[in-house]
Amino acid sequence: MTLTYAVGRRLETDAVRALEDFVGEHVRSFHMLGGDPIEHFAVTCEQDVHVTFVHVTRDLATFSPEELALQASLFVERFGDALLTNPQAEEAEDDESGTGEESVELALDALRDPGQRQRLVGVREEKRVIVYFVHPGKRAKVRARS
Secondary structure (H helix, E strand, O other), rough: EEEEEEEEOOOOOHHHHHHHHHOOOOOOOOHOOOOOOOEEEEEEEEEEEOOEEEEEOOOOOOOOOHHHHHHHHHHHHHHHHHEEEEEEEEOHHHHHHHHHHHHHHHHHHHHHOOOOEEEEEEEEOEEEEEEEEEEOOOOOHHHOOO
16 A cells, blocks of 8 residues: 655655655554564655655555554654645534544555455545545546545
């Protein structure tokens, strides 16, 4: 599975290596503390003139919503305002609290299902994130979870 983060500046080769070490050390330590060592971790980048797309590739077997939160916090710590993000959503109503974590769990479960070969795409719509399952070889999108 690959997660992509957008940084609003060009990262040099040394900065990419330092980032891989920084995030890798934290992710590996997080999983070792939990007694579940990771199988695969890699950081690659695509660079444009003013933006770098940082791709973090992980194995699905050991990836968790808690690691997603850890990675996000590490990128915020490292890049601050240079990390390109969606605008902050307004506070969710009480009946919608906790659905974000549930959506992440459902998306990960869908990716882990060996009978499903698909790609997930998340889109922010008003106060919620909608996850689309895009099937390979088809251009149609099916709304699965929101």
